Amino acid sequence: MPDVIAYGGDWNPEQWPEETWRQDVALMREAGVNRVSVGIFSWSALEPAEGVYEFGWLDRALDLLAAAGIRANLATPTASPPPWFAAAYPEALPVDADGRRLHHGSRQAFCPSSPIYRDRALRIAERVATRYAEHPALALWHVHNEYGCHNARCWCDASAAAFRAWLRLRHGSLDELNDAWGTAFWSQRYGDWEEILPPRATPSFTNPGQQLDFRRFSSDALVELYTAERDLLRSVAPGVPVTTNLMAGAHWDMDCWAFAAELDVVSTDHYLVGARQEPHIDLAFAADYARSLNGGRPWLLMEHSTSAVNWQPRNLAKAPGELRRNSLQHLARGADGIMFFQWRQSRAGAEKWHSAMLPHAGPDTKIFREVTALGAELAGLGEVAGSRVRADVAILLDHASVWAQDHPAQPSAELDPVEEAKRWHAALWRAGVTCDLAHPEGDLSGYRLVLVPMVYLVSDAGAAGLAEFTRRGGVTLVGPYSGIVDEHDRVRLGGYPGAWRDLLGVRVEEFFPLERPIALESGGRGTVWSELAHAAGAEVLDAYATGGPAWTRNEHGAGAAHYLTTRLDDAGLARVLAAVCAEAGVRPAAEAPPGVEVVRRAHPGGRSFLFAVNHTGADAVVTTAGGVRATVAAGDVLILRED
Structure with a gap:
């Protein structure tokens, strides 16, 4: 069978009278659809009352697909427990940091640590798996949907007990935990495990170590829910790949690196944000992140939109040609599947204004004509499937560092590590340079240049990995407020940036957040942030007009490590990135004009x-x-x- 690009979207036959299904499948064939996701939000249709199952409708829907040669990403419907679940088990509903229990009426109304939810989720997943493991339409198991999108953390008593169990495994003893969290400050020392709670609403700042560990625990709880379903599916249907759709680049409550390690193929969703000036650059960041999560291998775009979405303050429709351009941009950056939410636009419900492949107005529409043209074009691009994007540059990105810096007691509220990583990525995008995202503890040996925009927290292993990459001949550029704390959010003493002070040949003694831009000797400007730094072996390449290094370069082994003590404006950042790319021998994929x-x-x-x-x-x-x-x-x- 020749390689193909998977093409299609979420099909929700349970939302429509059965007489529309054949029309759907006929129009899918006309549009070139070869893959649909089925059953994602169908728990109440499959199990209308506890222990009562109705699979006949799904049998007929999947049979229609198989007869038409359309394969299915068959979902476990566990993202939306039905009303009977909330009514029978209110203790399994999520609780927020203020102690309010959240009720049924939207989706993802469950506590990730609830044993009752886990048991009922595995029960319906097993029913789906055993019934359809051998169905000819089955191509891929799609577990759940967008884990943690609305319930990434829960503060209930069940979560508190699970958090304490997680902490015992992580720290081993209360003495180790107290040391990691620095509980000598503000009289927070714990003498009994039962005294520890999730960081619920408090009179002032919560303990930073406690908050960071709770974010880690909450992410791990979601990964554990996924692996429980995945292992069940593998036991019933070995050989059928399993995935779930992440929200790489847009949703930061889960550790996508940890999640991706458990997926047979990385799948992700992406939606343009109309408020961003150049949303296509944000799209490139998300696509590069998805590819990086899959180790450079092709990945699956599980959802994007044909036109407007339904959840932004102003839901902008896509201009003619934008649907195709967005789709092929994902394909260019490594996607082997282009799929949408959803096939047929919903008539009712909270997402009825979310665009679809088949809109409310029917097939005689701009959207459907573009969908059909794209399907024909992708059918002719099968030879692209399986090919890879190679990048010589990596940007380091770690969720734990983002979470730690999210604590409100920071030197400046204007430092945003995610936006800074995106800004550096955008500068490379404008220069035509393709880059990966990489975890600080990942393998960096395949790159020429590694960028560290604002990695506030880094472990000893991550710090050593960057130094070794540079020693072996790599070029490194580290941005301000990086390498400041260890994995417990404890300051590395002796001068900043503690983790990489020797690598960079720079010692910083104090931070100076800025109210207004500061001039550099080169004519450029620093914004938001500056540091009182001293070159300790490094060469000063640019300095503040008032004195003190702003950009330094230090030889380290066979390589070189650059450091910025300020957040450069866009023009200055582009100039520095051009210099380090040239030093590392990094070239654009081709010469092209701006845009x-x-x-x-x-x-x-x-x-x-x-x-x-x-x-x-x-x-x-x-x-x-x-x-x-x-x-x-x-x-x-x-x-x-x-x-």
Whole structure:
């Protein structure tokens, strides 16, 4: 069977009269759909009362798909427990930090640590698995949906007990926990495990170590729910891959690195945010993150939108051609599947204004014509499937560091580690340089350049890994407020940036957050942040006009480590990134004018594909390293096949 790009969306037949199903499948074939996700929010349809099951409708729906040659990502419906669950087991509903119990009426109304929820979720998952393990439509198990999207943390008594058990395993003893959390401060020392609670609402700042560990525990609880269902599915249907849809790049309550390690294939959802000035750059960040989570292998775009979404203050419709451009941009950055939420636009419910492949107005619409054209185009791009995107640059990103810096008692509320990582990524995007995201403790050996925009927290292993990468000949650029604390959010003493002070040849004695920009000798500007630093072996490449290093370079082994003591403005950041890319021998995928995105996918030792995505309103010329010149029309996407 030739390689294919998976194409389709969520199909929810339970929302519609059965007489519409055949029309759906016929229109799917017309649109080139070969894959749909089924059953995601169907628990109440499959189990309308506890222990009472109705699978006949799903049998008929899957049979229709199989007869049409359309495969299914078959879901376990555990993201939305039905009303009977909340009525029978109110103690399994989530509780917020203020002690309010949240009720049924939306979705994900359950406590992740509830043993009752876990038992009932596994029970319905087993029923689905045993009934459909051999069904010819089955291509992939889709577990749950967007774990933690609305209930990432729960503060109930069951969660408190589970948190204490997790802490015992992590720290071993109360003495170790008290040391890690620094409980000598504010008289917080614990003498009994039962005294420990989740960081519920308090009169002032919560303990930073407690808050960080609770975020870690809450993420682990969601991963554990997934692996329990995954292991059940594997036992019933070995050989069928299992996944769940993450929200990489948009949702930071779960450790996506930990989650991705448990997936057979990384799947993710992405939606444009209309408030962002250049949402297509945000899309590139999310796609690069998804690819990185899958170790560079192709990944599956499980959801994006054909046009407007339903959950933003202003739900902007996509302009003609934008649906195709967004989809092919994901494909360019490593997706082997392009799927939407959803197939048929809902008539009722909270997402009835969320666009779909088949809109309320029916098939005689801009959206459906674009959906059909895209399906035909993807059918001709099967040779791209399985190829990979190679990046010479990595940006370090760690959820634990983001969580630690999220504590409100920080030197400046204007330092946002996620937005800073996206800003550095955007500067590379504008330079035509493709990059990965990497965990600080991951393997960095395949890169030429590693960037550390604002990794506040780093373990000893992560600190040593970056130093070793540089010693072996890599080039490193570390941004301000990085390497400040250890994995428990305890300050590394002796001068900042403690984890990388020797690597960088710089010692910082004090932070100076800025109310207004500060001038540099180069003519550039620092914003938001500055540091009182001293070169301790490093060369000063730029300095504050008032004195003191702003940009330094330190030779370390066969490599070099650069450091910024301020948050440069966009022009200054672009200048520094151009310099370190040149030093590392990093080149763009092709020469292109501003606003034209260039990315290359390649089969090992075989054909490659240069994607040129024109996000501007004017035609543009792209020039490859081999001197091939090609014109990309305004708003168009060009794919050059390279032997």
